[in-house]
Amino acid sequence: MPENISRTHAPRQVFGAFQVPCGHAGCNRFFKTTAGRTKHVLSAHPIVSLRPLSPDAQSNDLTSAVDADAFLDADDLPVQMNSAWPNEELRASPPPNVHAEFFRSGNLLYCNYHPLLDGHSCDEHGNFLTNDAPPSPPELKSRDDWTPFRNRVEFEMAELLYIKNQMPAGQADRLLDLWATTLLKHGDIPPFADHKDLYATIDSIPLGDVKWVGFSCTYTAEKPDGNYPPWMDGSYDVWYQDPQEVVQNMLVNPAYSDEMDY
Numbered sequence: 001m002p003e004n005i006s007r008t009h010a011p012r013q014v015f016g017a018f019q020v021p022c023g024h025a026g027c028n029r030f031f032k033t034t035a036g037r038t039k040h041v042l043s044a045h046p047i048v049s050l051r052p053l054s055p056d057a058q059s060n061d062l063t064s065a066v067d068a069d070a071f072l073d074a075d076d077l078p079v080q081m082n083s084a085w086p087n088e089e090l091r092a093s094p095p096p097n098v099h100a101e102f103f104r105s106g107n108l109l110y111c112n113y114h115p116l117l118d119g120h121s122c123d124e125h126g127n128f129l130t131n132d133a134p135p136s137p138p139e140l141k142s143r144d145d146w147t148p149f150r151n152r153v154e155f156e157m158a159e160l161l162y163i164k165n166q167m168p169a170g171q172a173d174r175l176l177d178l179w180a181t182t183l184l185k186h187g188d189i190p191p192f193a194d195h196k197d198l199y200a201t202i203d204s205i206p207l208g209d210v211k212w213v214g215f216s217c218t219y220t221a222e223k224p225d226g227n228y229p230p231w232m233d234g235s236y237d238v239w240y241q242d243p244q245e246v247v248q249n250m251l252v253n254p255a256y257s258d259e260m261d262y
Helices: 034-044 055-059 152-164 169-186 195-203 243-252
Strands: 100-103 109-112 212-218 235-241
Touching: 152 195, 169 195, 235 243
Parallel strands: none
Antiparallel strands: 100 109, 212 235
């Protein structure tokens, strides 16, 4: 499969056929990765090794393992404080030549301000901008840039499986495995290693990163006597995205710059 990569992409999981044998006598299982084989060996062929404790280790008391020197006495502390409010000499003060703002009763607390990092807006090169400076123009992208997908086939495959078909994870893995069998003779691999690779690629899309939030709701009004609909006893999960953030993403998306009527 050609990979039309126009910019740097994050490392992706590579599809692996079942080519890693278990190696345990009498076991004919094969795995895609060595990590899968290790997980199988630990669960299906565990090796239990019991090392008896030495008499000295058994006789040692638990408290003897604690090093008393690891604890500091009160005299070892850098500043000794009593129960009363510390003397004026011990009260902290801001360093010299630093802009500080005192607050709270008696000016007992203060906030220092960094001489350079003061929250002013700047461009990608660190040059400060005026308060009325317009936003930076959007980055021009190639028509073949499908980031984070490596090419258009990956994008349309993800759209088909995740949005249009909403294929379950197990069926998506089965489809990719069957696809891989037709590509082995060509030395090629399918667009995604498995459903985890598919989901991870979708989650890394830089646009539309509005988090999903959710809550549970139940019916709390008075229930009628006798038989009533079972949904009145159920608990239901509601997931949504902040509409304000969704609209903001739409407004800053250059794809809609010529599609809005004001």
